[in-house]
Amino acid sequence: MQKRDIDSLNQYLQLAPHAELAVPRPEHFVPLFIALGSGDENKKPVVLNQTYDFGALSNLCLEF
Numbered sequence: 001m002q003k004r005d006i007d008s009l010n011q012y013l014q015l016a017p018h019a020e021l022a023v024p025r026p027e028h029f030v031p032l033f034i035a036l037g038s039g040d041e042n043k044k045p046v047v048l049n050q051t052y053d054f055g056a057l058s059n060l061c062l063e064f
Helices: 006-010 030-038
Strands: 046-053 057-063
Touching: 006 030
Parallel strands: none
Antiparallel strands: 046 057
């Protein structure tokens, strides 16, 4: 994501060893493409906030 490597991001199921556990269905990951595409392509994505609830539920806020 930091490199805006869209081709690799599209292949997350093949490239990430535990993708199916982290992203059980595409609708959990596809919105990232919408946000990434709406941001400034010359600006590196920034993590604004990341917290976890119940030990595994990630609340991630990014700026694109």
